[in-house]
Amino acid sequence: MNEFELIRTCFASQPVSRPDVRVGIGDDAAVFRVPGGMETAITSDVLVAGVHFFADADPVSIGHKSLAVNLSDLAAMGAEPAWFLLDLTMPSVDVPWVQRFAEGAFGVARRFNVQLIGGDMSRGPLAIGITAIGLVPEGGAILRSDARPGDQIYVTGDLGDAALSLMQHRGELKLSVAESAAITDRLARPMPRVDESLALRGIASSAIDLSDGLLADLGHVLEASAVGARLELARVPLSSVYRARLAEIGWEGAIANGDDYELCFTVPPERIPDLERMAAERRFVITRIGEITEDRELDVRDPAGKPYRPRALGHDHFAPA
Amino acid sequence: MNEFELIRTCFASQPVSRPDVRVGIGDDAAVFRVPGGMETAITSDVLVAGVHFFADADPVSIGHKSLAVNLSDLAAMGAEPAWFLLDLTMPSVDVPWVQRFAEGAFGVARRFNVQLIGGDMSRGPLAIGITAIGLVPEGGAILRSDARPGDQIYVTGDLGDAALSLMQHRGELKLSVAESAAITDRLARPMPRVDESLALRGIASSAIDLSDGLLADLGHVLEASAVGARLELARVPLSSVYRARLAEIGWEGAIANGDDYELCFTVPPERIPDLERMAAERRFVITRIGEITEDRELDVRDPAGKPYRPRALGHDHFAPA
Structure with missing residues (x-):
């Protein structure tokens, strides 16, 4: 079977067909239409076997995660996802x-x-x-560079369950069957916060998705915005599974590990009523974890209010395995 | 050095800065503006060391070719290139x-x-x-599927020099220094036919770029358009280097090998005067090599006018090495 037949077999009957696609799969390039008043947001990510996923992992999960992490990047801009391209390299054709x-x-x-x-x-x-x-409204993309002192810092969902799942895979942590079931999808099949992102248009001053860990990713926002932040560990949202293990494993899994794919965003004080109303109406889980400051440093406080010194600062894609 | 510093070092001072880029490198996604009346064309290609290029090849050539082959795909649609994303995976950071x-x-x-x-x-x-x-004008993309019986088939430039260069690399062919110098860039640093492509808007009925070999790529056009073609080998444009070796190496390098990145396009009879005028004015090298037919087959004729049976039908990305 050659590559053309493989493409036809596996990708021909896709579930989505949009009217704004002029030319889809099968020509030298695809062609799509962008509606007036909208700008185009674009991102790409590569997942390498043995680096970003276990080579023997469930291919359904790999497929899920590959697209999800890219939609998460769009969500971090307030962009509504519309189209994607897939580049697949593999040692030999494996149709199943x-x-x-x-x-x-x-x-x-x-x-x-x-x-x-x-x-x-x-x-x-x-x-x-x-x-x-x-697609994002003209001039309406939510950037990393627009956080301002006094803005409140929020995250969606819970942080750290992806780290728990990774520790379990590595044999560093034993979880009960129920605990394992509760968190396994957080690493293998994260769900990008697209709906939350679109609702944050006009409310959030800045946003980023948590792929490298809260401290590292928030650090990118602080650097791009030329500001600092005070972060209260006691406010960082944890799942009940993580909270039960907190004394054993510490905060690192929740703040210094990647792969959570939650959104971290900032909101100016005057927009907080809008945020709270929206979150209540839409039943979005969001948690305030700190505040943007003028001093260009990240001041992390432990639950006792003392300065917390993190052990690691996030994921470096070129660090030794 | 971590990935962020590497990116800054090597890609920060790029030569092009377009006013239609709202957000460039450095956020979760890039954002660009599409002018009214235009549609967006997009394509992606992966080049793998040991498969698409020699791992020890000159990195300048690898960088050139990586972008060039993608612009060639846009050229095959009549699209004017504007932006690109780069995903680079490497075993370790090698800044030089x-x-x-x-x-x-x-x-x-x-x-x-x-x-x-x-x-x-x-x-x-x-x-x-x-x-x-x-970018391509609304509804103006040049597709593979619009070739019609009676349309004349053309190619840009010369075909086969990339194959010569590959044969030389493999030690299958000895070339003089002068011959080698004349063709080496055709494999290592192909130049996409962007200018030709834009001039073919409104003239060509269909187009494809020659990445898999003329017979295979023209075959894609015939299949997508539900037509056939008669191809005259005697008309296929060859460089003087190739022509001097023709008796020795045969036609395959020119018609059944990939990597030429010329355009193959069809033109309805009534547009041929426009084509000839444009090509003369712009000094574009184009050659008529055959005609689209109703019979759904590719009828290749050798210089004596007899049916020619090709030995291979192009490049299969999953064929054994």
């Missing part, structure tokens, strides 16, 4: 694997109405490259 | 390599006014993924 991979990616695509419009397949070490494209 | 890679990519970017707006860097086997984005 690709079919299950497609099942995972298309599950996320269906959920967020995102259409696969192109890409490339090639022989090589197992790796997945996805480019996700979305 | 990345700097030279960037030099090659930015040389092509400068030539075609294309701005790097994002991407990703990660640890993994050496591979380059590029997503190129361009």
